[in-house]
Each structure stands twice: as structure tokens, then as C-alpha cells.
Amino acid sequence: MSLRIMPKSALKAWIQRLQQRSFRIVGPKALHGRYVFADITDPDELAIDYPTTLSAPKQFLLPPREVLFSFNADTMDMTAHIEAEPTVLFGVHTCDMHAIQLLDTVQNNGFADQHYRARRDALYLVSIECLKPCSAQCFCKDMETYSITETYDVHLADMGDAYAVRVGSDKGEELLAGFTNIWEGADSDQQRLNEVMSQKWQNFEFRLDATLSQLPEVLGAAMHSAHWDELGDICLACGACTQVCPTCYCFDVTDEVDLTLTHGVRLRAWDSCQIEKFAVVAGNHNFRSQLGRRQRHRFMRKGKYQYEAYGKMGCVGCGRCGTTCPVAITCIKTFNHLTQESAERQAAVEVKA
Amino acid sequence: MITLLKETLSRQSIYMPTPARIAAMTPLTASETLFRVELPSGFHLHHRPGQFVELSVLGVGEAPISICSAPTRSNGSFELCVRAVGKLTNAVHKLPPGAKVGIRGPFGRSFPVERFYGRDILFVAGGLGLAPLRSLIDEVMDHRGMFDRVILLVGARTPRDLLFPDDLARWTARDDIEVHITVERPTEEWVSNVGVITTLFNKIDYQGRNMVATVVGPPVMYKFVLPDLLAHGLADSDIWMSFERQMKCGVGKCGHCQMHHIYTCQSGPIFSYQEVKNLQEAFA
Amino acid sequence: MTTRPRPKVAFFDFTSCEGCQLTVVDLLQDHPELLDAVEIVEFREAMSEKLPLDERYTIAFVEGSCTRASDEARLKSIRERADFLIALGACADLGGVNTIRNVMPLQEVREYVYGDKADWYETYPARPIKAVVKVDAAIPGCPIDRNEFAKAVTHLLQGRLPNLPDYPLCIECKALGTVCMYQRGQACLGPVTRAGCGAICPAVGYGCEGCRGFVPSPNLASMREVMREAGVGDEEIESRLRIFLTYQMMKLEGVTS
Numbered sequence: 094m095s096l097r098i099m100p101k102s103a104l105k106a107w108i109q110r111l112q113q114r115s116f117r118i119v120g121p122k123a124l125h126g127r128y129v130f131a132d133i134t135d136p137d138e139l140a141i142d143y144p145t146t147l148s149a150p151k152q153f154l155l156p157p158r159e160v161l162f163s164f165n166a167d168t169m170d171m172t173a174h175i176e177a178e179p180t181v182l183f184g185v186h187t188c189d190m191h192a193i194q195l196l197d198t199v200q201n202n203g204f205a206d207q208h209y210r211a212r213r214d215a216l217y218l219v220s221i222e223c224l225k226p227c228s229a230q231c232f233c234k235d236m237e238t239y240s241i242t243e244t245y246d247v248h249l250a251d252m253g254d255a256y257a258v259r260v261g262s263d264k265g266e267e268l269l270a271g272f273t274n275i276w277e278g279a280d281s282d283q284q285r286l287n288e289v290m291s292q293k294w295q296n297f298e299f300r301l302d303a304t305l306s307q308l309p310e311v312l313g314a315a316m317h318s319a320h321w322d323e324l325g326d327i328c329l330a331c332g333a334c335t336q337v338c339p340t341c342y343c344f345d346v347t348d349e350v351d352l353t354l355t356h357g358v359r360l361r362a363w364d365s366c367q368i369e370k371f372a373v374v375a376g377n378h379n380f381r382s383q384l385g386r387r388q389r390h391r392f393m394r395k396g397k398y399q400y401e402a403y404g405k406m407g408c409v410g411c412g413r414c415g416t417t418c419p420v421a422i423t424c425i426k427t428f429n430h431l432t433q434e435s436a437e438r439q440a441a442v443e444v445k446a
Numbered sequence: 447m448i449t450l451l452k453e454t455l456s457r458q459s460i461y462m463p464t465p466a467r468i469a470a471m472t473p474l475t476a477s478e479t480l481f482r483v484e485l486p487s488g489f490h491l492h493h494r495p496g497q498f499v500e501l502s503v504l505g506v507g508e509a510p511i512s513i514c515s516a517p518t519r520s521n522g523s524f525e526l527c528v529r530a531v532g533k534l535t536n537a538v539h540k541l542p543p544g545a546k547v548g549i550r551g552p553f554g555r556s557f558p559v560e561r562f563y564g565r566d567i568l569f570v571a572g573g574l575g576l577a578p579l580r581s582l583i584d585e586v587m588d589h590r591g592m593f594d595r596v597i598l599l600v601g602a603r604t605p606r607d608l609l610f611p612d613d614l615a616r617w618t619a620r621d622d623i624e625v626h627i628t629v630e631r632p633t634e635e636w637v638s639n640v641g642v643i644t645t646l647f648n649k650i651d652y653q654g655r656n657m658v659a660t661v662v663g664p665p666v667m668y669k670f671v672l673p674d675l676l677a678h679g680l681a682d683s684d685i686w687m688s689f690e691r692q693m694k695c696g697v698g699k700c701g702h703c704q705m706h707h708i709y710t711c712q713s714g715p716i717f718s719y720q721e722v723k724n725l726q727e728a729f730a
Numbered sequence: 731m732t733t734r735p736r737p738k739v740a741f742f743d744f745t746s747c748e749g750c751q752l753t754v755v756d757l758l759q760d761h762p763e764l765l766d767a768v769e770i771v772e773f774r775e776a777m778s779e780k781l782p783l784d785e786r787y788t789i790a791f792v793e794g795s796c797t798r799a800s801d802e803a804r805l806k807s808i809r810e811r812a813d814f815l816i817a818l819g820a821c822a823d824l825g826g827v828n829t830i831r832n833v834m835p836l837q838e839v840r841e842y843v844y845g846d847k848a849d850w851y852e853t854y855p856a857r858p859i860k861a862v863v864k865v866d867a868a869i870p871g872c873p874i875d876r877n878e879f880a881k882a883v884t885h886l887l888q889g890r891l892p893n894l895p896d897y898p899l900c901i902e903c904k905a906l907g908t909v910c911m912y913q914r915g916q917a918c919l920g921p922v923t924r925a926g927c928g929a930i931c932p933a934v935g936y937g938c939e940g941c942r943g944f945v946p947s948p949n950l951a952s953m954r955e956v957m958r959e960a961g962v963g964d965e966e967i968e969s970r971l972r973i974f975l976t977y978q979m980m981k982l983e984g985v986t987s
Contacts, residue, residue, distance in 0.1 A: 207458060342699070357505050359461065371692075
């Protein structure tokens with residue numbers, strides 16, 4: 094894939110051009126001293142050098158609340174709401190690109206979700222190379238998500254005064270079509286990029302005590318760990334962790350009707366496995382009534398279950414859940430605690446033997 | 447004929463049901479009613495025993511309900527046994543006959559009936575568990591020559607809670623199926639067995655038989671029934687169960703029915719004991 | 731459209747600011763179809779007619795808390811005549827701000843409010859209406875959310891009880907993209923408070939005060955710790971938990987008033 098070069102000063106013109114071409118532009122911008130993904134109307138708002146956002150870009154694929162179809166309850170007429178607007182998502186970090194790859198797998202698996210697929214088809218991903226860790230809670234080096242997936246349409250790498258641009262798809266070419274302030278990179282540019290990349294690796298540290306391939310096993314052995322109840326004691330069951338997680342996609346479905354009880358919509362909204370009623374069945378049996386069990390389920394999904402079901406880790410090491418948790422339950426602390434427990438169990442077995 | 451699943455998949459949204467009609471409602475107990483659901487002409491449910499559909503009342507919601515009529519008895523219309531316990535199930539009970547409902551499915555994995563050919567079959571049904579099993583029992587009885595001995599054990603709280611009295615009488619009247627029924631709290635008129643369902647195991651002789659068991663009941667029942675079956679020498683892979691989980695979307699997306707890495711609505715609700723015995727969340 | 735019988739709906743108030751009923755009046759301005767769906771038979775704030783005594787209310791909405799012994803007879807007679815009795819707003823649902831006084835000696839409160847006329851006025855510890863009669867459902871909040879009220883009416887028209895969210899405000903804040911109050915250095919009861927208000931207070935920069943009541947099984951020990959970590963003093967934590975939630979807190983702590 095050939096390398097192209099775009100001066101940093103041209104980014105604004107590129108965005109304006111895309112806006113003129115009626116693309117919706119979304120990217121990181123500042124809010125109350127933090128960063129969120131939001132609509133960019135003025136290209137100057139785009140904070141592409143952002144550390145990390147509070148919540149994940151999944152909201153542009155799976156909105157927090159979405160009408161699935163509208164209906165007339167008397168006639169049983171139904172109309173699906175498949176809504177998608179060509180949207181360019183700017184500045185996606187590589188961990189979030191990995192998360193989108195998992196969402197793609199899940200939503201296209203078996204019965205493909207048409208609502209997701211329409212939005213995904215209309216979503217153009219402009220990712221950016223992370224050159225240093227973005228938060229106190231991130232551990233992307235451990236999760237092997239600090240380099241890019243194949244999912245990008247356009248990928249940018251910051252080389253000081255210019256971006257090294259790689260185009261990964263026809264959609265990427267479509268974004269750059271007719272834009273002239275970009276040119277083929279020379280050998281010297283490739284060399285500069287290689288230097289930037291070789292410096293990058295040492296900026297990241299391993300923060301987990303287990304390797305990626307050990308994690309499912311560590312968690313599997315921790316099924317009966319007392320640590321889950323320790324987490325359950327402090328957990329508020331607020332569900333913030335799952336809401337900000339780039340790979341959490343669980344939802345609830347409800348109907349709303351007007352006062353004539355005739356016209357209405359069926360909609361889905363983000364749900365959370367941390368909420369007490371999430372795993373209740375008819376007859377009121379709750380398969381996860383204890384908070385500790387619900388935390389266990391969440392961490393198992395992140396480090397084991399999703400990997401077993403889809404071949405991809407449910408955790409991409411973005412650290413958002415740890416940043417948002419009011420009681421500071423974090424992935425790093427939890428995974429390391431369980432790894433420690435696992436080592437101690439192992440040692441005890443060896444002593445006995 | 448178009449299968450309902452093909453129709454469900456061809457709709458613009460996988461979450462949008464196909465309109466159907468309540469053709470008949472037969473109250474079975476104080477809280478359970480049998481609904482005969484009629485699909486639009488030209489449609490066929492084409493299900494297998496153990497599968498479920500998502501039943502909708504537009505404006506109220508949707509819930510997974512197991513299909514309780516056998517494939518052999520579901521031409522153009524099929525039956526659902528619904529217990530009024532939640533938002534949707536209560537609403538369905540209040541519908542007038544002829545009312546329109548929505549159906550998606552059939553979803554999920556069925557009982558592997560062909561693997562039961564030539565063998566004894568033991569049905570163990572606790573409470574509402576008789577509903578999904580009824581589909582399988584009639585499927586077996588309608589192909590009776592394919593199986594060896596057939597035994598049905600049914601448990602209910604009181605005689606009034608016994609589901610499908612007509613079917614129980616129909617099966618009892620046959621000499622090619624052994625039927626044992628027990629209730630936990632008898633009424634004065636009750637002349638049959640009293641006790642929890644495991645007390646029925648003494649009534650049958652199945653040690654050393656080439657037997658498969660299909661067990662469906664409330665979550666707590668499995669804990670008591672499984673040890674009995676295992677003690678009688680049944681292999682882990684010959685015990686089949688239907689799991690109850692909140693299969694909200696039916697298509698492996700909403701996450702509510704997830705049990706470890708398994709989506710019950712996709713890999714289940716029918717599982718063999720062998721498949722789930724190491725999953726801590728399977729039984730509690 | 732099928733024609734459905736119009737249920738007879740009545741509104742009643744006890745000790746309250748009547749803000750919840752005002753919200754309903756306000757809702758009627760832009761949802762006049764509500765009047766096609768129900769027949770309002772009593773509503774002191776909007777009309778003077780009353781339902782003949784031998785007729786029943788399909789739905790009785792009650793705003794306000796019980797604050798004196800004589801409230802009970804009136805509330806019980808409303809209950810007897812109503813198929814559905816719905817608590818409207820924080821005062822009826824939780825006891826609300828009226829219960830703040832419950833932690834103080836009643837005589838002191840009376841003297842503080844009524845001075846030397848204290849003995850002229852009847853009063854007792856304030857309580858939610860469910861402490862007096864069976865309540866079928868509640869529409870929480872101070873005041874109620876007009877959309878939630880409309881939605882609750884559709885549920886009642888369908889012959890079922892209104893469904894309240896059983897999750898906390900955090901779910902709504904995250905969906906809206908609101909920056910957490912704790913990340914802005916302010917205290918908030920959102921993690922233990924029932925959602926459904928659209929998390930409007932945090933959205934405009936105020937921490938939640940819990941007017942919609944607790945979620946099922948709130949982890950209060952942990953909530954207090956979170957506020958402490960955020961630099962909120964113990965006294966302030968307790969007063970925050972007692973703006974709307976005094977009655978619930980006293981119940982949880984086993985104090986009977």
C-alpha cells in the first residue's frame with residue numbers, strides 16, 4: 094500500500110470539503126475539560142490529538158436509543174427504520190478500531206442486524222496512529238490493540254508537520270477523491286514514518302501481569318475467586334462501565350405507543366449486565382442477583398467469553414471503564430489481582446506436589 | 447409454502463415480526479392458556495421440537511415462548527402455552543380471540559430427535575416444562591415405531607396446576623407410553639402420586655437401559671433430577687434439557703440470555719448435560 | 731381506530747406544591763388527545779366538577795404526602811373508589827421534602843413553623859401515601875416528567891401498570907454523553923437514583939438529588955464513600971441523602987417515625 098503525505102494544515106480543508114460533499118463529520122472534541130465524540134461543525138473543534146474520549150465511538154453504529162420499526166397496532170402495518178447517513182468518524186484510536194472489528198463480527202454473525210449494517214456501510218473510518226499511551230488506565234500494548242487493524246478506510250500517522258496517510262479501502266479513496274493537497278510519499282517519507290513507528294513502541298509499557306494469550310485461562314481459573322464479591326461490595330451497579338465500553342452492545346427492547354394506543358414504535362436502548370434485572374427470567378429467578386456475579390460476568394466477557402465465542406477479545410485495553418467507574422474498579426487492577434491469585438494457586442499446587 | 451424463518455429473515459429488519467392471528471384460546475390453569483396461532487395463508491412454521499418463537503403484541507412488547515405443538519400437528523397454525531407472569535404474557539391473556547399478534551422465528555436449537563431413534567426415551571416435565579416437551583412427545587408418538595420404550599414423568603404443584611389434562615389422558619390411554627404423574631400438594635380428589643418429581647423415579651425401572659432423557663422444568667428442578675439420572679447410568683450426553691433464559695432478541699445480539707460464552711437463543715435452549723455441566727452459571 | 735371506553739381519571743392532592751398537577755395541566759396544552767383518551771372527572775386545579783359519590787374512578791392520581799392523621803381517612807376513601815391508585819411525584823411516592831422534618835422533634839418543628847399558634851395545627855411525621863394505602867404504581871420525580879406521565883397513561887390504558895426504569899441515572903448520562911459530575915468535581919446521587927428523568931440535572935451541571943427515589947438495592951455504603959472521596963463532608967453527604975429520601979433512609983436504617 095502506497096504512502097501518501099498530507100500537510101497537517103490541510104486537514105481543515107479536507108474536512109470542509111467533506112462537509113461540502115454532505116458528509117456528517119464526527120470526531121473528538123473538548124467538553125468540560127474532557128473529550129467526547131460528537132458532531133464537528135467547525136473543523137477547528139476537532140481535537141485530533143485528544144488523549145482519549147469518555148465514551149466509545151460505538152454510539153455511531155449502535156445509538157443509545159434507536160427505533161427498530163414503527164407500527165399501527167390495529168392494522169399490523171410495520172415500517173422498519175433503517176437509518177444511515179454517510180458519516181466520517183475522525184481520529185479513531187487503534188483500540189477502538191479493534192472494538193469496531195468485534196462489533197462487526199457480532200452484528201454480522203448468524204442473523205445479521207440490518208440496522209447496524211446500514212450504519213456501518215455508511216460509516217467511513219479515519220483512524221489515527223497512537224504514538225503514546227492516552228490515559229492512566231489504558232493497556233493497549235497488553236491487548237495488542239495499539240497498532241492498526243485492516244478495518245480503516247483512511248489511516249493517519251502524525252509525522253510532526255504532516256500526516257502519513259494510508260488508504261485502506263475504496264471508501265477511503267472516495268473520501269480523498271478530488272482533494273489535491275495530498276501527494277505520493279517519497280522514500281524519504283517512508284523512512285521518516287519508519288522512524289516515528291520505531292520510536293512509538295518504547296513509549297508503551299506492559300501493564301498486565303498476564304499475557305494476552307494467558308488471560309482467558311487466568312479468568313477461567315478465577316470463576317470461584319473471592320475477588321468477585323470484593324468487587325461486588327463496592328460496586329454501585331451504576332452500569333457506567335458497560336455504557337462507555339467500546340465493545341459492550343447489549344440492549345433492551347421496549348414499545349412506545351401514542352395515547353390512541355394505535356401508532357407506536359418498537360425501540361432498543363443500551364442495556365447493562367450490571368443492572369439487577371438483566372438476567373431475570375419469567376417467574377423472577379435471577380441468574381445473577383449478586384453484584385459480584387455481575388462483575389464477574391462483565392470481566393469474563395471482556396477477557397474470556399467473547400474470545401471463546403468470536404475469536405476476538407472483548408477488552409481492547411482502552412481503559413475507559415476504569416476511568417469512569419466511581420469506585421475505581423479497573424481492568425488493570427482486576428486482571429492483575431486475578432493473575433496474582435492464579436500464580437498463588439499454582440504455587441500452592443506445586444508445594445503440595 | 448414459505449417457512450416463517452425465511453419470511454422473518456427476508457423482512458427489512460430482523461426484529462420486525464410477521465403478523466399472525468390468535469385462532470383459539472384454551473385456558474389450561476388459572477395462569478396458563480393454550481393459544482393456537484394461525485400464520486397468514488401460504489406460511490408454514492416449519493419448526494422442530496424444542497425451538498421457540500418471539501411472540502409480540504404491538505404496543506406492549508415481545509417475549510420468547512417455546513412451541514408446544516409437534517411439527518406433525520402444526521400445519522399452518524401452531525400452539526403456544528403461555529403463563530401470565532410478565533408484561534407481554536399478561537397482555538396476551540387479555541387479547542380477544544381473533545386478535546393479531548406478531549411472530550418471529552422459529553429460533554434456537556431443537557432436541558436432536560434422530561439421535562434418539564431406536565432407544566428408550568424418558569420425558570421428565572416439571573410445571574411449565576411440559577409445554578416444550580409436549581412438542582417432542584407428540585413428535586415421538588407420531589413416529590412411535592422409531593423408538594423403543596417411552597416413559598413420561600410429570601410433576602406439578604397441585605392437581606389444578608397440571609397442564610394439558612386432555613393430552614395426559616390421551617397419552618395415558620395408549621399402551622405404548624408409560625405415564626406417571628405426581629403433585630406436591632394434593633387435593634382431596636387426587637388419587638395418584640404425591641411428592642416432588644424425583645419420587646417418580648422409583649416407579650420406573652430404567653437401570654441399564656439404552657435410554658435418553660429429556661428434562662424440562664424450573665431452574666431448581668435440574669439440581670434434583672440430574673443426580674438421579676446419572677446414578678441410573680445415563681451418559682452425560684444422553685440427558686437433554688431446555689434452559690430458560692431471557693432470550694429477548696432471539697438472534698444472539700441483545701446479550702440477556704448469555705451464559706458464559708454461550709448465547710442460549712443460538713446454541714440452546716436445548717443442551718445436553720455434557721455441554722453445560724462445567725458451566726457454573728448453567729444451573730444457578 | 732378502535733373506540734375504547736374512556737377511563738374516568740381523577741386528580742387529588744395532599745401536602746405538596748401541586749407542581750406535578752401543574753405539569754399535567756401543562757401537558758394537556760400540547761397533548762389535547764389525552765382528553766380524547768380519558769375522561770377527567772375530578773381535578774381541583776383545572777375544574778370544579780366532582781364525580782357522583784356512587785361512581786368509581788378508573789385511575790386516581792394522588793399528589794402529595796400525608797402529613798397529618800386526618801389525611802388518612804380522605805386517602806382511604808379515594809383508595810376505596812379507585813381501580814388504580816397512582817402516586818404522582820416525589821411527595822406522594824417517597825414522602826419527599828416534607829419528610830425532612832421527620833428527623834427533628836415534631837413539637838419544635840410546629841413551633842418553628844406556626845410560632846405561638848403551634849397547637850392550632852394538626853401534624854404528624856410526613857409519609858408517602860403507600861405508608862397509608864396500597865398504591866398500584868408511582869410516577870416519580872420532583873416534579874414528574876411530563877413524557878413519563880403520558881407514557882404511564884398509555885400503559886394504564888392498556889390495562890397494565892406503568893413500567894419504571896429500574897436502572898440508575900448513570901445509564902442516561904452516558905447515553906446523552908454528559909460528563910460525569912464526579913469528573914467535574916461535584917457530588918451526585920445519580921449512581922443510586924432511579925432513571926427516567928433523562929438525567930436533566932447533570933445535563934445542566936447539577937448533581938442528582940435523588941428526587942426519583944433509589945434504584946432497587948442501592949449500595950449506599952459505597953455511595954457515601956464515593957462522595958467522601960469527592961471531598962464532600964459527612965454532614966453534607968447525609969443532608970444530601972435527606973432532601974427527598976429522608977423517609978427511605980429512616981426505613982433503611984430501621985428508624986420508625
